[in-house]
Amino acid sequence: MTREHIVQSFDVAIDELVNTIAELGGLAEAQVAGALAALTQRDMAAADQVRTTDARLDALEEKVDQMAVRLFALRQPMGVDLRLIAMSLKISNDLERIGDYASSIAKRAKRLVGEPSVQATASLGRMGHLVQDMLSDVVDAYVERDVRKGMSVWHRDAEVDDFYDSLFREIITYVLEDPRTTSACIDLLFIAKNLERIGDHATNIAERLHYVVHGDRINRARSETA
Amino acid sequence: MSEAVRAEAPTASRPAIAEVRESKMRTRHVDLWYGAKQALFDVDLDINANEVTALIGPSGCGKSTYLRCLNRMNDTIDICRTEGDIRLDGEDIYDRSVDVVELRARVGMVFQKPNPFPKSIYDNVAYGPRIHGLVGTKAELDALVEESLTRAALWGEVKDRLADPGNGLSGGQQQRLCIARAIAVGPEVILMDEPCSALDPIATAHIEELIDDLKREFTIVIVTHSMQQAARVSQRTAFFHLGKLIEVGETDDIFTSPQQQMTQDYITGRFG
Numbered sequence: 001m002t003r004e005h006i007v008q009s010f011d012v013a014i015d016e017l018v019n020t021i022a023e024l025g026g027l028a029e030a031q032v033a034g035a036l037a038a039l040t041q042r043d044m045a046a047a048d049q050v051r052t053t054d055a056r057l058d059a060l061e062e063k064v065d066q067m068a069v070r071l072f073a074l075r076q077p078m079g080v081d082l083r084l085i086a087m088s089l090k091i092s093n094d095l096e097r098i099g100d101y102a103s104s105i106a107k108r109a110k111r112l113v114g115e116p117s118v119q120a121t122a123s124l125g126r127m128g129h130l131v132q133d134m135l136s137d138v139v140d141a142y143v144e145r146d147v148r149k150g151m152s153v154w155h156r157d158a159e160v161d162d163f164y165d166s167l168f169r170e171i172i173t174y175v176l177e178d179p180r181t182t183s184a185c186i187d188l189l190f191i192a193k194n195l196e197r198i199g200d201h202a203t204n205i206a207e208r209l210h211y212v213v214h215g216d217r218i219n220r221a222r223s224e225t226a
Numbered sequence: 227m228s229e230a231v232r233a234e235a236p237t238a239s240r241p242a243i244a245e246v247r248e249s250k251m252r253t254r255h256v257d258l259w260y261g262a263k264q265a266l267f268d269v270d271l272d273i274n275a276n277e278v279t280a281l282i283g284p285s286g287c288g289k290s291t292y293l294r295c296l297n298r299m300n301d302t303i304d305i306c307r308t309e310g311d312i313r314l315d316g317e318d319i320y321d322r323s324v325d326v327v328e329l330r331a332r333v334g335m336v337f338q339k340p341n342p343f344p345k346s347i348y349d350n351v352a353y354g355p356r357i358h359g360l361v362g363t364k365a366e367l368d369a370l371v372e373e374s375l376t377r378a379a380l381w382g383e384v385k386d387r388l389a390d391p392g393n394g395l396s397g398g399q400q401q402r403l404c405i406a407r408a409i410a411v412g413p414e415v416i417l418m419d420e421p422c423s424a425l426d427p428i429a430t431a432h433i434e435e436l437i438d439d440l441k442r443e444f445t446i447v448i449v450t451h452s453m454q455q456a457a458r459v460s461q462r463t464a465f466f467h468l469g470k471l472i473e474v475g476e477t478d479d480i481f482t483s484p485q486q487q488m489t490q491d492y493i494t495g496r497f498g
C-alpha cells in the first residue's frame with residue numbers, strides 16, 4: 001500500500017473503508033470490555049450499555065458491505081486492492097460476530113447476578129483479558145498493516161483453546177461439588193465458549209491480514225493439531 | 227514467521243502445473259531493434275498449447291512487437307531486426323528453410339481494427355483457402371466457408387447474405403469475420419492484437435465468448451489493454467514493461483497476488 005493510485009478518489013475510498021473497519025474494531029473492543037466488566041464486577045450499567053450498542057456494530061458492518069460492493073463495481077480492483085476489499089467483507093463480519101458474543105456474555109452476566117457466585121468467574125476474567133488483548137492487537141495490526149503483530153495474535157489462539165479446556169473441566173467440578181450452582185455454571189460454560197469464539201475470530205482477522213499483505217494463506221493445520 | 231508456518235504445509239508430491247502442460251511456442255533471449263532503438267530485451271516466454279496467453283503492459287512496452295515476432299510479421303518492417311530463438315512445435319521459425327507465407331497460415335493474426343478485404347463476406351473467408359490451395363471443388367470451399375463462419379460464431383447472422391460486402395457488417399461482426407478468415411486456413415496459433423478495443427461491450431462479450439471456445443482447438447495469444455479482459459479470457463498472463471518481460475504466471479495469480487512490485491503497481495492502477 002505504499003504508492004498511491006493514479007485515480008486519487010480510489011485512495012480516498014480505500015482509506016474510508018479501512019477507517020470504517022477500524023471504527024468497527026474499536027467498538028467491538030469496547031463491547032468485549034463492557035461484557036467482561038458486567039461479568040467480573042457485576043456492573044449492570046455496562047451490561048445494558050453492551051446490549052444497546054450492538055445495533056451500531058450491525059450498522060457498521062452493513063456500511064462496510066456497501067462500500068466494498070461499490071468499490072468492486074466502480075474499480076474492478078486487482079492485486080492487493082482486490083485482496084484488501086474482499087477481506088474487508090470478512091473482517092467486518094468477524095468483528096460483528098465478536099460483538100454478538102459480547103452481547104451474549106452481557107446477557108448471561110445479568111442473569112448471573114441472581115445466582116450463587118462461583119469461583120470460576122475469576123478464571124473466566126483472566127481468559128477474557130487474554131482474548132481482549134488479542135482483539136485489541138489484531139485491530140491495531142490491521143490498521144498498521146503489521147503482519148508480525150497479527151501473527152503474534154494468531155499464535156496466542158492455542159493458549160485460548162487450552163484455557164477453555166481447563167475452564168470447562170473446572171466448571172464441571174463445581175457442578176459436581178454443589179449442584180445448586182448448576183444453572184450458574186451452565187451460563188459460565190457458555191461464556192467460556194463465547195470467549196473462545198471471540199479468540200477464533202481475532203485469529204481469523206490475523207489470517208486475513210496475512211492474505212491482504214502477502215497474498216498467500218497461512219496454514220491452518222496448527223489449530224487442529226494444537 | 228509465515229515461512230516457518232508455510233513449511234508445515236504438504237508440498238512434496240504435487241508437480242507444478244506448468245510442467246505438465248505442453249508448450250506450443252517457445253521463445254528464448256529475444257532481442258529486437260527498430261533501427262538503433264531496442265524494443266525487446268531478452269524475452270523468454272513459453273506459450274502453452276490450447277490455452278489463452280494474455281500480454282499486458284503499458285502502451286509502448288512492446289506487446290505488439292513481441293506478438294509480431296511469433297509469425298514474423300515484423301519482417302515486413304525494414305528497420306526491424308530480431309535476434310534470439312523462437313520455436314513453433316520445436317522448429318525454429320526464423321530458420322532459412324521456413325516459408326513465411328505458410329508460417330503465417332499456421333500462426334494467424336487478428337488485428338485491433340477489423341480489416342475485412344473490400345470483398346463479399348464469402349470471399350473474405352474463401353480468399354485464404356484459395357491462395358493456399360486448400361480445397362479442390364466449389365462444394366468443398368462452400369463447406370469450409372460455412373465451417374469457418376460457424377466456428378467464428380457468425381454463420382447464423384450472415385448465412386443469408388454471404389454475397390454482401392464484408393465491411394457492411396457491424397464492427398463486432400467484422401471482427402468475427404476476420405477471425406473466420408484466420409480460422410479458414412487451418413491455423414494452430416491465433417495472435418490477437420487488442421481485438422476488442424474498437425468494439426462496444428456487447429460485441430466484446432461475443433468475442434470473449436468465442437475466444438473461450440476457440441482455445442479448445444487453437445492456441446491463442448492476445449494483447450489487451452484491459453486487465454479485466456485479460457483476467458476473464460486468459461489462463462496465463464505475461465506482463466511487459468519497457469520491452470522486458472517482468473512477470474509471467476497463472477492469470478489467477480497475476481491478478482490476485484503478483485510477485486513483482488511493478489506488476490502490482492500496474493494492475494492496481496498505481497503506475498508511474
Ligand SMILES: Nc1ncnc2c1ncn2[C@@H]1O[C@H](COP(=O)(O)OP(=O)(O)O)[C@@H](O)[C@H]1O
Pocket residue numbers: 260265283284285286287288289290291292303
Ligand atoms: N514500426 C516501428 N518502427 C519503429 N518503432 C516502432 C515500430 N513499432 C513499434 N515501435 C516502437 O517499439 C516500442 C514498442 O511498441 P509496441 O510493440 O507497439 O508497444 P505496445 O504494443 O506494447 O503498445 C515503442 O517504443 C514503439 O514506438
Ligand SMILES: [Mg+2]
Pocket residue numbers: 289290291419449
Ligand atoms: Mg500494441
